[in-house]
Amino acid sequence: MPELSIVIVSYRCRDLLAECLDSLAAQREDVDLEVLLYDNASGDDTLTAADAHPWVHVEDLPRNVGFGRANNMGFARAAGRAVLALNPDTVIPPGALRACLDELWSHPDVGVLTPRLVDRDGNLDRRCKRGFPTPWSSFCYFTGLDRHLRGPRSTHYTAGWVPEDREGDVESVTGAFMLMPAHALDEVGGFDEQFFMYAEDIDLCLRFIAHGWRVRYWPGATVVHVGAGSNADGRRPAEADSAYFRTMAPFIRKHRPGLRGRALAAGVWAVGEVALAASRLRAAAGR
16 A cells, blocks of 8 residues: 555646646656546647656546546545645655654544745745635735735635634645645545536635534745646636636535525625626627
8 A cells, every 4th residue: 555646627728737747757756656647638749748757657547527526536546645736837845745644643533734835936836724714805806905914804715813823723625735645535535526616625624624624825845836737728817816716606506505695605706707807808808
């Protein structure tokens, strides 16, 4: 049994995936690991990135089944004591996996652990520690107001109660790096497949908490998250933002039941539709 199973879902990201796998190759001296790579029908040369790494198990899916479902396929096959859901646009420095695993094993009540994620310039990926996405905190995050309005309601989306350089419990982390004990993942279950992409990571973290597990942000290790290789359906950035809001509608209905939740979900869906229409108008004007 390996200590760690790493599940990666790829879509049209050959160069980023190659860099990710190269970084994982450097971890193999410290960690007994297996890598399960599921490609969501990229239809290009993405999977050639794995040619230099015969130890990677590759599944070329016949169609794009979505981020959550493809990950769940990997979770079902994983044999490790811990499971890591990892985006293909990440680069893990030598020793970082070993450090994260040691931290996970030292806290048996932690169900999800993520390190400090940064972009290539070293800037924090603020999605690596999050709270429940209330409408106001989500608006503040997407508009950048939370950088100026420092109150707890305005910074809740990015777990403002936990400073970047301090460890702490949060309500959610990003699906780019979710390290979980296998037995905890088995207890809670994988991603909810009704979410094709976006919201599935928040939903899973909330279910871990509901089962009594802690979700932990730990800046003792730093991982690079480029942030350009996880767009599983090929949308442009503006379309991806609108898709986020439309995905949040069923998420809100699930976690905020009742009339108020349905009304809020309808409003969020409308925001997504307006954002998508605006994106298409801008694209048409640019032709």
